[in-house]
Amino acid sequence: MFNIEDFDIKLDTEFIGRSFIYCEKIDSTNSFLLESTIYTQNGTVLLAELQEKGRGRQDRIWSSNPDQNLTFSIMLNDKIKPNRMNIINLGTSLAIAQSIENLYQLKVNLKWPNDVLICGRKVAGILLESASIGNKIEKLVIGVGINVNQPSFQGKYPIPPTSIRKEFKDAVSREKFLSEILNNFEEILNNCSKNPEKILNDWKSKCEMLGEKIKVEDEKTTRYGIFEDLDSEGHLLLKIDDKIEKIHFGDVSLR
Ligand code: ATP
Numbered sequence: 001m002f003n004i005e006d007f008d009i010k011l012d013t014e015f016i017g018r019s020f021i022y023c024e025k026i027d028s029t030n031s032f033l034l035e036s037t038i039y040t041q042n043g044t045v046l047l048a049e050l051q052e053k054g055r056g057r058q059d060r061i062w063s064s065n066p067d068q069n070l071t072f073s074i075m076l077n078d079k080i081k082p083n084r085m086n087i088i089n090l091g092t093s094l095a096i097a098q099s100i101e102n103l104y105q106l107k108v109n110l111k112w113p114n115d116v117l118i119c120g121r122k123v124a125g126i127l128l129e130s131a132s133i134g135n136k137i138e139k140l141v142i143g144v145g146i147n148v149n150q151p152s153f154q155g156k157y158p159i160p161p162t163s164i165r166k167e168f169k170d171a172v173s174r175e176k177f178l179s180e181i182l183n184n185f186e187e188i189l190n191n192c193s194k195n196p197e198k199i200l201n202d203w204k205s206k207c208e209m210l211g212e213k214i215k216v217e218d219e220k221t222t223r224y225g226i227f228e229d230l231d232s233e234g235h236l237l238l239k240i241d242d243k244i245e246k247i248h249f250g251d252v253s254l255r
Contacts, residue, residue: 001067002047003175010179015043016074016186017179022046024066027053029073030129030143040077045182047072054145062125062145063155069163070146070174074185080137084192085128086234089114090203091192092126092142095185097206103180104168110206112227112236112252116146121162123147144181148174200230209254214238216250223247224255 002022011017019041026032026048033039033046049066064071076088096116097108100123109117116124127143147153147163149171165171191198204210209227216223216238225240236247 006175019044033075091188
């Protein structure tokens with residue numbers, strides 16, 4: 001069971017997680033918050049033990065044992081600028097990485113745009129979804145799945161999974177971990193408008209692929225080049241021969 005009191009005592013935010021919902025089972029935490037007309041407070045967090053229709057990009061599924069991990073969504077609906085979406089995406093993975101390093105002293109590596117890896121193994125997945133009216137983003141939900149205390153993983157994965165417990169060699173408190181993530185996330189979010197450069201630099205400092213020869217694949221094309229940099233909006237800049245190409249999405253791997 002998730003102990004809300006233990007979580008709340010460590011939560012040090014102004015708005016993220018101040019409206020908090022915990023449930024055993026739901027279709028998808030992202031869909032619920034996107035569609036809800038009741039839970040509309042900016043920064044609402046919904047944590048569910050089991051998502052029956054949890055999903056990643058292109059409807060890739062996130063599988064997670066109930067009661068062992070963290071699968072939750074954060075809802076934002078206050079002045080979301082479309083050009084900040086990528087930075088929020090990168091910033092979410094950064095908040096998770098900082099929390100893992102602070103609490104468990106494990107070295108974390110980030111893979112563009114938002115994969116969180118420990119020793120080449122994936123510990124978290126993130127999916128941003130939004131609802132817009134015209135050009136205006138009315139609501140943004142950030143879905144997060146983190147392998148926390150799951151001892152083992154069955155099945156095949158493109159990137160092998162791991163959990164905090166496997167790497168830390170001990171079970172950890174999900175309550176303390178979630179509050180640490182939300183504390184770090186709120187600070188990062190505040191920096192999105194004040195100091196986006198800091199988010200980009202902190203993210204880059206944890207990205208081992210930066211400067212390396214990489215492959216970027218989307219549904220249609222595969223590109224090869226050097227991971228030159230991120231631009232000011234968080235897009236990947238790929239150097240192909242002497243040209244720089246801006247990548248908006250795709251699966252990145254070392255060549
Ligand atoms: P990827 O970076 O692997 O291409 P993605 O960014 O498209 O994934 P995510 O939401 O991060 O999408 O994660 C979904 C992917 O993660 C699925 O393709 C699945 O293979 C893998 N996956 C599902 N459950 C887990 C898990 N518990 N731990 C690690 N990986 C998982």
